C-alpha cells in the first residue's frame with residue numbers, strides 16, 4: 001500500500017475499498033490530491049455518495065486528510081476561491097470565468113459552497129481551478145449534490161459551530177452591546193433598533209441563516225422581529241424548522257411573562273416551532289416554567305438570551321450556534337442547570 005495510513009481503517013471498511021482508495025489517491029497528481037471530493041471518490045471507488053462521505057470522514061479522523069470549503073460561482077460553478085471557513089465570503093466576490101462580480105447575498109451557502117478534502121502534505125492551493133462536474137450536478141434538479149455543504153452537514157462532516165464565524169472586529173461588537181446597556185438613546189425607537197440590529201447581525205454571522213429586522217405582519221402584535229430563513233436540512237435544523245422569529249425586548253425592567261405567550265401565539269399562527277427571545281434584562285425564573293409548558297402543550301421551543309449573555313459570548317469569543325443549540329436542548333429537556341457549566345455542551 002502506498003498510503004499505509006489507510007490500513008488503520010481496516011475495521012470499518014472492506015479491504016477492496018481500501019485498495020481501490022489507495023490506488024486512486026496514489027495515482028492522483030499533487031494538485032488533485034488537494035481537491036478530493038465526495039462525488040469523485042464515489043465514482044472511482046464505485047460506492048455510494050453516503051459511503052464515500054463516511055470514508056472521507058474516517059480519513060479526517062485518522063488525520064490522513066483534512067477538509068476545507070470552496071466557493072463556487074452561482075452561475076457557472078467555477079471555483080472562485082478556497083474558504084478558510086464557511087463564513088469567509090467577502091461582500092463582493094469575482095468569478096474569473098464569467099468575468100462577473102457577485103454580492104455576498106447572491107451566494108446560497110447550501111448550493112454554492114462545496115466541501116473538499118486534501119491529503120495532508122504541504123503545498124499552497126492554486127485558486128481558480130475548474131470545477132468540472134459542478135455545473136452538470138447543479139442541473140440535476142432537486143437532488144442534493146454530494147459535494148454540497150448540505151450533503152456534508154447531513155452526513156456528519158460538519159459540526160454545528162462551523163456555521164458561525166466569530167467576528168474579527170469583536171471589540172466593536174462588544175462596544176455596541178455595552179452601549180445598549182448604558183447609552184441613553186434620544187428616542188425609544190432608536191434604542192429598540194440597537195438591540196434588534198445587534199441581534200440581526202449576530203444571526204447573519206451564521207452562514208445557515210439570513211436575518212432581517214424589516215419583517216412585519218398585520219397580525220404581529222409585538223415589535224422587533226427578525227425572521228431567519230434556513231438553508232439547511234438535517235439534525236438541529238430540522239428541529240428549528242425552515243424559519244423562525246426572534247423577539248427583542250429592550251426594556252429596562254425584567255421581561256413580563258405575557259411576552260412569551262404572545263411570541264408563542266405568533267409562532268403558532270405561522271406554524272413555527274422555534275422562537276428566540278432576546279432581552280436587555282435577564283428573563284425571570286418564571287420563564288423556564290413557561291417555556292416548559294409551551295414545549296409540552298404546543299411542541300414549541302422558545303429560548304431566552306439576555307444582553308449580558310451576548311456580551312459574555314462575544315468577550316469569550318464563544319460560538320453563537322453552539323449557544324443556540326445548547327439553549328434549545330435545555331428547554332427541550334427542562335434542564336435546571338446550564339449544560340455548558342456541567343461540561344456537557346459548548347456555547
Ligand SMILES: [Zn+2]
Pocket residue numbers: 073074075076077078095096097098099
Ligand atoms: Zn462564473
